[in-house]
């Protein structure tokens with residue numbers, strides 16, 4: 001048996017204090033099912049007064065295993081625990097650098113309504129581990145309520161092709177200008193296209209920004225590109241913007257019904273404080289654009305929509321909600337008006 005200790009990211013702790021430990025353990029439980037060796041005994045522990053998440057493994061972690069552990073949102077450093085003559089020694093394990101783009105891309109923008117980037121990374125990982133696609137390198141990820149793009153930037157960090165739909169035109173424009181500037185400053189090779197897309201029956205007209213990104217000229221010439229797309233439009237039209245069965249993962253942080261309303265009908269500009277209306281309008285389109293074996297992961301405010309109502313809306317739209325033990329432990333308090341939970345739903349072959 002080998003025992004590992006994961007030092008938790010201080011950024012994660014600052015936001016949810018005590019609750020982050022429970023979220024970390026939940027994310028790790030899911031990741032362990034993807035490793036090449038069998039692991040058990042996940043627990044929170046303090047070593048010399050510092051918090052770690054500890055687990056046991058049947059053997060040494062392989063390089064691929066270390067890469068998976070290093071993707072987890074809370075992992076700051078990985079140690080093997082050695083016990084010698086009554087002493088506890090922490091042996092540092094070299095992390096694998098599997099980032100496509102620097103993690104700072106998700107931290108630079110600060111604004112009201114932003115979803116914490118580490119929480120977002122956790123949701124993406126949960127979606128990946130619960131999908132049939134965790135072995136793939138080429139992942140297409142959609143955030144259908146994208147805001148200024150936290151999910152897209154976190155997806156890009158791991159080299160995914162990322163797509164976002166956001167109803168606020170100004171918000172999309174800010175995200176577009178931020179990414180363009182970032183790629184220029186960091187000297188990524190890229191091409192950008194902005195176009196207006198309308199429905200054949202003129203039911204909608206949206207702006208679509210697309211980026212094709214490469215790290216080097218050679219990669220660009222060889223067509224080794226990462227794709228980013230931002231659409232300023234209503235997510236209820238997701239299946240009009242994208243092909244059927246297109247996305248491996250859909251991940252979104254729904255409007256909380258607190259600071260900002262969620263618009264489900266552009267014409268009436270109907271603002272609602274409850275995401276139920278948004279889900280009713282969008283879930284059928286999200287279902288159609290998700291691949292079989294793909295997962296939808298949503299976070300939302302339990303104070304405006306109880307979990308059983310969320311589950312029933314998802315089931316009604318054809319999704320299978322996955323609610324094993326390790327997936328029931330993600331609910332946490334953000335502040336007085338937000339009690340947040342995560343739901344994982346899969347599109348299964350029927």
Ligand SMILES: C[S@@+](CC[C@H](N)C(=O)[O-])C[C@H]1O[C@@H](n2cnc3c(N)ncnc32)[C@H](O)[C@@H]1O
Nearest residue numbers: 114115145147148150166167234235255262263
């Ligand atoms: C909680 S915020 C997401 C924040 C985002 N994760 C970020 O960090 O920037 C929810 C977003 O959903 C958007 N939204 C609400 N209804 C929408 C709809 N029908 N279609 C597309 N976006 C919508 C809101 O404008 C808001 O920006």
